Amino acid sequence: MDKTAFLSQAEQHCLRLGNRLTALRRQVLELVLGYPGVVKAYQVLADLQKERGVAAPPTVYRALDFLVENGLLHRVEALNGFIVCEHFDCPHEGLILVCARCGGVTELDATGPMAALRDASAAAGFAVAPQNLVLTGTCQSCQA
Amino acid sequence: MDKTAFLSQAEQHCLRLGNRLTALRRQVLELVLGYPGVVKAYQVLADLQKERGVAAPPTVYRALDFLVENGLLHRVEALNGFIVCEHFDCPHEGLILVCARCGGVTELDATGPMAALRDASAAAGFAVAPQNLVLTGTCQSCQA
DNA sequence: CTGGTGATGTTATAGGATAACATTCAACTC
DNA sequence: GAGTTGAATGTTATCCTATAACATCACCAG
Numbered sequence: 001m002d003k004t005a006f007l008s009q010a011e012q013h014c015l016r017l018g019n020r021l022t023a024l025r026r027q028v029l030e031l032v033l034g035y036p037g038v039v040k041a042y043q044v045l046a047d048l049q050k051e052r053g054v055a056a057p058p059t060v061y062r063a064l065d066f067l068v069e070n071g072l073l074h075r076v077e078a079l080n081g082f083i084v085c086e087h088f089d090c091p092h093e094g095l096i097l098v099c100a101r102c103g104g105v106t107e108l109d110a111t112g113p114m115a116a117l118r119d120a121s122a123a124a125g126f127a128v129a130p131q132n133l134v135l136t137g138t139c140q141s142c143q144a
Numbered sequence: 145m146d147k148t149a150f151l152s153q154a155e156q157h158c159l160r161l162g163n164r165l166t167a168l169r170r171q172v173l174e175l176v177l178g179y180p181g182v183v184k185a186y187q188v189l190a191d192l193q194k195e196r197g198v199a200a201p202p203t204v205y206r207a208l209d210f211l212v213e214n215g216l217l218h219r220v221e222a223l224n225g226f227i228v229c230e231h232f233d234c235p236h237e238g239l240i241l242v243c244a245r246c247g248g249v250t251e252l253d254a255t256g257p258m259a260a261l262r263d264a265s266a267a268a269g270f271a272v273a274p275q276n277l278v279l280t281g282t283c284q285s286c287q288a
Numbered sequence: 289c290t291g292g293t294g295a296t297g298t299t300a301t302a303g304g305a306t307a308a309c310a311t312t313c314a315a316c317t318c
Numbered sequence: 319g320a321g322t323t324g325a326a327t328g329t330t331a332t333c334c335t336a337t338a339a340c341a342t343c344a345c346c347a348g
Contacts, residue, residue, distance in 0.1 A: 020294090020295090022295070022296090024295080024296070025295095040334090040335085041334095041335070041336080042334070042335070054297085054298095055297090056297070056298060056299080057335080057336070057337080058296085058297085058298085058336090058337070058338090059296070059297070059298095061335095061336065061337075062295085062296080063296095077221055077222045078221045078222075080334085080335065080336095095261065095264065095265070097265055097268070097270045097272070099270075100273065106268060106270060108264060108265065108268055110261070110264065112260070112264065113257065113260040113261045113264050116256070116257040116260050117239065117254070117257045117277070117279065120239065120252060120254065120256065120257050121239070121241055121252065121279065121281065124241070124250060124252055124284075125283070125284030125287075126241045126243075126250060126281055126282070126283055126284065127281045127282045127287060128241070128279050128280075128281040129244065129279075129280055129281045129282070131279065131280060133261070133277065133279075135261065135265065135272050135273075135275065135277075136272075136273055136275060137265065137270055137271045137272040137273045138270070138271045138273070139269070139270055140268075140269030140270065143269075143271060164325090164326090166326070166327090168326080168327070169326095184303090184304085185304070185305080186303070186304070198328085198329095199328090200328070200329060200330080201304080201305070201306080202305090202306070202307090202327085202328080202329085203327070203328070203329095205304095205305065205306075206326080206327080207327095224303085224304065224305095
């Protein structure tokens with residue numbers, strides 16, 4: 001999907017959820033989209049400052065939080081970062097694989113394995129919330 | 145296992161790995177042990193300052209890192225915290241369940257479900273490293 | 289117009305982690 | 319026992335991440 005199409009679909013998606021993809025939020029999403037993998041809040045902040053002169057942390061954090069809440073981004077806690085979710089319109093649980101060597105990131109669907117984890121947790125009386133999983137390891141090209 | 149026994153077993157465990165559980169490291173481990181669940185680095189730092197007057201962040205971070213490397217603690221990244229590993233002497237992959245309501249933490253063995261995740265990842269050419277999994281949700285007593 | 293609501297701007301600060309360098313300590317060799 | 323070496327710890331400073339608190343603005347409904 002190209003960038004323009006992604007953005008307009010994202011906008012529709014937010015509308016369906018009763019939220020507005022404002023100019024600022026759109027701009028932040030676009031910036032994150034410009035990175036191949038995980039990007040940090042302060043990197044986005046720096047980019048935003050280049051584009052509009054001034055910007056403070058809360059501005060970018062609010063936009064990022066909004067995008068996460070609307071499913072357009074995943075927050076990668078282990079890395080203090082954010083990554084675009086390519087398939088925000090179908091409900092899913094992502095499996096985010098982070099390469100410890102190159103820092104690259106792959107996203108898989110984890111609905112199946114998540115069910116197994118949910119079962120194991122339910123046996124202990126714990127109700128697992130919908131969420132993404134982050135695993136570290138080594139990606140294909142770094143295994144050489 | 146009581147505290148004293150745990151500490152002396154921990155010491156033996158480190159020795160087997162060729163490392164030393166020094167007085168400082170032991171003291172930090174003891175402090176973490178004093179908490180029922182997850183504890184933050186700066187909380188440990190504050191405790192350490194109470195006990196020995198002065199202490200700087202690197203002191204406690206170095207000790208915590210050492211304890212994690214030797215399997216005595218788990219790092220809970222989603223919470224910026226640390227938690228004691230009760231069974232450091234048998235190799236395992238932990239499943240750490242964090243209650244979003246009360247902050248309580250439970251640790252389960254996740255060797256089975258982890259294998260499923262590893263398979264799914266291997267299909268994408270990604271080699272998952274041994275690690276613990278952190279999931280958020282709601283614990284039994286908070287589900288009422 | 290006016291009041292209300294959601295979004296954004298602004299300032300300040302809290303909280304988490306590490307770099308870089310100095311010093312001390314334990315163990316080993318000679 | 320003196321010297322040497324490497325690990326561990328002390329010390330200072332700083333960077334990165336995140337949010338609280340309050341001010342302002344834009345928009346729409348009545």
